[in-house]
Amino acid sequence: MEAEGLDWLLVPLHQLVSWGAAGAMVFGGVVPYIPQYRDIRRTQNAEGFSTYVCLVLLVANILRILFWFGRHFESPLLWQSVVMILTMFLMLKLCTDVRVAGELHVKRRFFADFDPHYFWHWSSFGDYVQCVLAFTGVAGYVTYLSIDSALFVETLGFLAVLTEAMLGVPQLYRNYRHQSTEGMSIKMVLMWTSGDTFKTAYFLLNGAPLQFSVCGLLQVLVDLAILGQAYVFARHPQKPVPHVAHPASAKAL
Numbered sequence: 177m178e179a180e181g182l183d184w185l186l187v188p189l190h191q192l193v194s195w196g197a198a199g200a201m202v203f204g205g206v207v208p209y210i211p212q213y214r215d216i217r218r219t220q221n222a223e224g225f226s227t228y229v230c231l232v233l234l235v236a237n238i239l240r241i242l243f244w245f246g247r248h249f250e251s252p253l254l255w256q257s258v259v260m261i262l263t264m265f266l267m268l269k270l271c272t273d274v275r276v277a278g279e280l281h282v283k284r285r286f287f288a289d290f291d292p293h294y295f296w297h298w299s300s301f302g303d304y305v306q307c308v309l310a311f312t313g314v315a316g317y318v319t320y321l322s323i324d325s326a327l328f329v330e331t332l333g334f335l336a337v338l339t340e341a342m343l344g345v346p347q348l349y350r351n352y353r354h355q356s357t358e359g360m361s362i363k364m365v366l367m368w369t370s371g372d373t374f375k376t377a378y379f380l381l382n383g384a385p386l387q388f389s390v391c392g393l394l395q396v397l398v399d400l401a402i403l404g405q406a407y408v409f410a411r412h413p414q415k416p417v418p419h420v421a422h423p424a425s426a427k428a429l
Contacts, residue, residue: 198252203259221359225267227267236340236343237261238261242332243333246319247333268304285303286298288303333385337391345398369396372392379392
């Protein structure tokens with residue numbers, strides 16, 4: 177009887193918590209990029225951030241949206257992908273503008289050149305958009321032809337979340353190659369870790385497809401590895417070396 181009397185409070189409270197969790201899923205993923213975006217705008221230096229992170233997230237979220245057409249999952253996860261794609265375009269636009277501003281006398285590179293040596297290192301934001309649209313068109317057409325195959329749909333879902341699980345790998349590799357995390361926003365990585373932990377718990381509690389939960393756990397491990405790099409490189413900084421001039425067009429992760 178007492179429990180029934182509390183229904184008027186518990187039901188709307190449960191609904192409020194559900195809405196809050198859904199909102200956190202939709203917009204929480206983009207929050208880590210706010211400090212990195214602000215740092216790049218303030219310093220006009222994008223060297224510390226790997227734009228391959230944008231590539232990974234664009235591919236992962238496009239594949240996730242295509243997976244939804246074959247196997248519907250919760251709407252917050254779908255909208256999260258849409259919001260993340262828009263955010264990655266904003267990050268790419270800023271990084272490209274900042275980098276190109278410092279390459280005044282460097283030959284321009286374009287997507288239409290089809291030069292693999294300069295893949296994802298073009299001179300115009302429009303070239304990145306062209307590449308993403310081309311990938312979306314091809315992937316969408318293949319999905320349309322194979323949508324009735326359960327094996328294809330499940331494989332597509334696995335590729336989507338596995339690609340997203342590899343999100344931190346470009347940053348991890350860049351830090352390892354330079355033996356430094358200089359220019360990388362620690363706040364961004366801390367937010368990655370907390371966000372991925374929340375996201376994985378959300379997957380587990382809401383019965384999301386198994387691929388989501390497994391790859392979410394992998395993503396948390398990669399985040400922790402990057403935080404470990406930040407700790408190690410801060411305690412054992414690399415000795416400064418004489419500055420060597422490199423061509424401004426050299427591709428860097």
